[in-house]
Amino acid sequence: MARVITVGAAQLGPVEKSESRTSVVTRMVRLMETAKRKRCDLLVFPELALTTFFPRWYMTDQAEIDQWFEAEMPNCDTEPLFDMARQSNMAFHLGYAELCTESDQTHHYNSAILVNKHGEIAAKYRKIHLPGHDEFDPNREFQHLEKRYFEVGNLGFPVWRFLGGIFGMCICNDRRWPETYRVMGLQGVEMVILGYNTPTTNSQSNEAPHVRAFHNLLSMQAGAYQNSTWVVGVAKAGNEDGHELMGGSAIIAPSGELVAQCLTLDDELAIADCDLDATIFGKQTIFDFGRHRRIEHYGIITQQNGVTLPPN
Ligand code: CDV
Secondary structure (H helix, E strand, O other): OOOEEEEEEEEEOOOOOOOOHHHHHHHHHHHHHHHHHOOOOEEEOOOOOOOOOHHHOOOOOHHHHHOOOEOOOOOOOOHHHHHHHHHHOOEEEEEEEEEEEEOOEEEEEEEEEEEOOOOOEEEEEEOOOOOOOOOOOOOOOOOOOHHHHOOOOOOOOOEEEEOOEEEEEEEHHHHHOHHHHHHHHOOOOOEEEEEEOOEOOOOOOOOOHHHHHHHHHHHHHHHHHHHOOEEEEEEEOEEEOOEEEOOOOEEEOOOOOEEEEOOOOOOEEEEEEEEHHHHHHHHHOOOOHHHHOOHHHOOOOOEEOOEEOOOO
16 A cells, blocks of 8 residues: 655745744744645745744854744744644644753754654754854855854754654755765665755855756755655745845655656745655665665775774
8 A cells, every 4th residue: 555645845935034933933834724725744844944044144142143043842933833733633844943952061953853743843853964164254255154053963864753654854955965865765764854045156156056956956866766765855945135045845756756846936835745655666676775785895995904994
């Protein structure tokens, strides 16, 4: 019997610096209402969905920085999303900036959660591949200060049993790295979910927007095909405070083919019925890792003169 789940890629248009979380959550609830009418099982929101993409701004005052973070989840601003999940019997994925205390220390992460149909947090991921820089860079047209505001995620790339399948998460820049998908692929992942905030232009080169859009899809489609998994990538898009973010939110099949895509740079839903059993063919044939993957023959030097070398 097929294991079909209906997935909505809930792209968000721009969130200006001045827009309140209440206003953004109202927009998100509206998308959830539409998704409910279309019988979605799972709705995927973007990276740092609740605010503008604040790492483009250089800040030095920690209190000013912390106002972009959520110290609790859910909190009074995001509770309507959790209520909607319960009322609509619909799971969702949310990216947000996480402020937490671990071992008596304050930490800042770029995080994402999976919330189940009962409105309970079932899984959390913290972004590992943080792009950009940590000090003001006068040579860039605009800043990308993720390395300043976030620590590298400390939860690895686990997978979770969720909605009758095997789910994994990553965030934005993670999607460009083959090992992101492969680490989850080796754990049998059937659907990788991610959000992104990707500028339409490169702050360090004149790379054309169409090339950047191509790389977005190239990374996700290759990750899907090479690990025989569904990939759902969702953008925050459009012009945020004068800075253009690409759209193109996509649902990609385990064959690597695009099955649904957003067409605007605004709040928009792209929906697809995703059969998790469609992952089986690739996993049992060309990408059966157990039978065909031969890492011991790849020529990776792990020992020299009897000493184990540290991994790169
Ligand atoms: N938010 C991101 O991680 N953005 C990066 C940009 C900086 C290239 C991305 O990989 O899309």
